[in-house]
Amino acid sequence: MAPTLEERTTRDQIRRNWWLxxxxxAILTVAAIGPLLVVLVYSFLTPGEYGNVEWKFxxxxxxxxxxxxxxxxxxxxxxxxxxxxxxxxVKLSLITTGLTLLVGFPTAWFIATREPRAKALWLFLITxxxxxxxxxxxxxxxxxxxxxxxxxxxxLKLGIISTPLQxxxxxxxxxxxxxYVYLPLMVLPLFASIDRFDMxxxxxxxxxxxxxxxxxxxxxxxxxxxxxxxxxxxxxxxCLGAYVTPRILGGGKLMMIGNFIELQFGQxxxxxxxxxxxxxxxxxxxxxxxxxxxAINGENRDA
Amino acid sequence: MTxxxxxxxxxxxxxxxQGDGVVRALDDVSVAIRQGEFFTxxxxxxxxxxxxxxxxxxxxxxxxxxIRLNGExxxxxxxxxxxxxxxxxxxxxxxxxxxxxxxAFGLEMLGKPRAEIDARVQKMLALxxxxxxxxxxxxxxxxxxxxxxxxxxxxxxxxxVLLLDEPLSALDLKLRKExxxxxxxxxxxxxxxxxFVTHDQEEALTMSDRIAVMSAGRIQQMGTPREIYTQPVNRxxxxxxxxxxxxxxxxxDGQATLPGGITLPVRARNGQTTLAVRPELMRIVAAGTPAxxxxxxxxxxxFGTDSHVHARLADGAEVVVRVQSGADGASIPxxxxxxxxxIAPGAxxxxxx
Ligand SMILES: Nc1ncnc2c1ncn2[C@@H]1O[C@H](COP(=O)(O)OP(=O)(O)OP(=O)(O)O)[C@@H](O)[C@H]1O
Ligand SMILES: [Mg+2]
Numbered sequence: 001m002a003p004t005l006e007e008r009t010t011r012d013q014i015r016r017n018w019w020l021x022x023x024x025x026a027i028l029t030v031a032a033i034g035p036l037l038v039v040l041v042y043s044f045l046t047p048g049e050y051g052n053v054e055w056k057f058x059x060x061x062x063x064x065x066x067x068x069x070x071x072x073x074x075x076x077x078x079x080x081x082x083x084x085x086x087x088x089x090v091k092l093s094l095i096t097t098g099l100t101l102l103v104g105f106p107t108a109w110f111i112a113t114r115e116p117r118a119k120a121l122w123l124f125l126i127t128x129x130x131x132x133x134x135x136x137x138x139x140x141x142x143x144x145x146x147x148x149x150x151x152x153x154x155x156l157k158l159g160i161i162s163t164p165l166q167x168x169x170x171x172x173x174x175x176x177x178x179x180y181v182y183l184p185l186m187v188l189p190l191f192a193s194i195d196r197f198d199m200x201x202x203x204x205x206x207x208x209x210x211x212x213x214x215x216x217x218x219x220x221x222x223x224x225x226x227x228x229x230x231x232x233x234x235x236x237x238x239c240l241g242a243y244v245t246p247r248i249l250g251g252g253k254l255m256m257i258g259n260f261i262e263l264q265f266g267q268x269x270x271x272x273x274x275x276x277x278x279x280x281x282x283x284x285x286x287x288x289x290x291x292x293x294x295a296i297n298g299e300n301r302d303a
Numbered sequence: 304m305t306x307x308x309x310x311x312x313x314x315x316x317x318x319x320x321q322g323d324g325v326v327r328a329l330d331d332v333s334v335a336i337r338q339g340e341f342f343t344x345x346x347x348x349x350x351x352x353x354x355x356x357x358x359x360x361x362x363x364x365x366x367x368x369x370i371r372l373n374g375e376x377x378x379x380x381x382x383x384x385x386x387x388x389x390x391x392x393x394x395x396x397x398x399x400x401x402x403x404x405x406x407a408f409g410l411e412m413l414g415k416p417r418a419e420i421d422a423r424v425q426k427m428l429a430l431x432x433x434x435x436x437x438x439x440x441x442x443x444x445x446x447x448x449x450x451x452x453x454x455x456x457x458x459x460x461x462x463x464v465l466l467l468d469e470p471l472s473a474l475d476l477k478l479r480k481e482x483x484x485x486x487x488x489x490x491x492x493x494x495x496x497x498x499f500v501t502h503d504q505e506e507a508l509t510m511s512d513r514i515a516v517m518s519a520g521r522i523q524q525m526g527t528p529r530e531i532y533t534q535p536v537n538r539x540x541x542x543x544x545x546x547x548x549x550x551x552x553x554x555x556d557g558q559a560t561l562p563g564g565i566t567l568p569v570r571a572r573n574g575q576t577t578l579a580v581r582p583e584l585m586r587i588v589a590a591g592t593p594a595x596x597x598x599x600x601x602x603x604x605x606f607g608t609d610s611h612v613h614a615r616l617a618d619g620a621e622v623v624v625r626v627q628s629g630a631d632g633a634s635i636p637x638x639x640x641x642x643x644x645x646i647a648p649g650a651x652x653x654x655x656x
Contacts, residue, residue: 204396205408208383209409210383211412214412
């Protein structure tokens, strides 16, 4: 409904007093842009001998993201190690997103189809893991999957396996940890979408000769797509920058971007490289967000 | 039962819940609906109309009994395997699809070739007069237009039977009248068997070939609109369809003694009985006219084309007489005046209970 004249004049008046928000806006601007600017500037400086930076312009931080100079014959080669880390991060994040979707969809469907009061209870239960520190939860996962952990002991006792499974310090361990941590971020937006879904459309689908699979693909999925997209973005982005989970469950060696950045600011003593990778991560995330906004807007244009 | 029955329900019962809380939504219902018929299920809220319809569509399975389609039992066939389509009360159109895509949905699920689907969608759009809006999203349409899309979508796969669950109840009166004739036209043009649910008796009377009047999970009477209106079998049907007056009578040897002592011939068993007579089948005559019920006028309500005169009989029962508005407007007796009520020959209906 269009705003009435009265509403509009009131709103105009309030808008004219925008300067009252100035202090908050100033703090927000400095807090949001300040550190980013520092990181951007550092990525174009020279690494200091004991960490930190020397105030000398250099593009080496950026070039070394992609290529390295061979220490023996001084030729430029693609930075394989970096590419491996990027690729692992993207791969693990995509798989995590897929797995959370696979587990999260039936979960969200289950919750959305409960009685209103049971719904609230289930949602509440889903958010319980958020109450505990991420570090502690990750250590707990480690206790379950390590060689002498609950999982292996159980499987051994049941006679399903004869030697303990080596799960810790593998990509599988990182995946298990990330799926566990980010599952609620998938379930909540999915629930919001499914909750709005008109269940009567299912009967309409069956009535018009659709099988169960066809109803899922042709009726349910298109209508809950906004929830799927939102959940995927909410899972994918923090996965890409994950630090704690790969650190603890992947050991020191199976790094993701987050660990690699930390390494440059720590032992690696190459702050410009760390800064450049941070900016790169930001760019990847922004691209992902553009896709997200496109998908959502496309949805609205059609509707 | 009937050879040319498109849909037949045999002794169908449906119970929801168990023990003391059991709801008998349908109680031993048998009905045979003929090929190409416009059949209406009429009854008050909660009488089991939707339950019967959902059982024919396959969304509900009967507790006992059998459903047959063209003589074949389909009781346990899932809805997507039944050549039966539904027009839902809420329309249940797919909001992410355009009008044309909605209509094409059933045909696509049946795996029809694209060219055939496109041709059929065009035909359906023409049938419901929505050619101009083929590309429109259904959310941007009025109630009447959505109704047409729902009809076209359900008719497109050429079902053997079309089920309509109160399809017009969400529309305003004018649109409702328009869609009523539209529905009749569609049924004539397609020749498809329609099973139509309503709790509006006027709608049922004007549209149907046959009506089943339901109450409390049972079919009370089945017949043409004329039969149902002129020969209701029991108090429920007589009272539910149109307005009616109930007269208590004492029958002896084919003669009923009515309040006020007059006697009229009826075909009924001896004893105390209830007779029904429609308000338009009585006439106000001078008090003391032979074979007219003596009565006292209580009140008269003017309705334009006619007036409803409320009168009290000798035993205290109140009856309504419908008086056509004449050019003179002088035919309404004043309240309190004594009159006679003449009953048209054959107008007295004997009710079962
Ligand atoms: N799934 C169900 N569980 C329990 N009771 C039900 C269920 N479906 C219907 N009923 C009950 O069965 C009876 C018949 O319901 P039904 O929906 O068939 O009535 P209806 O004639 O279509 O009424 P209306 O005109 O209000 O739509 C009602 O008493 C209803 O409460
Ligand atoms: Mg109903």
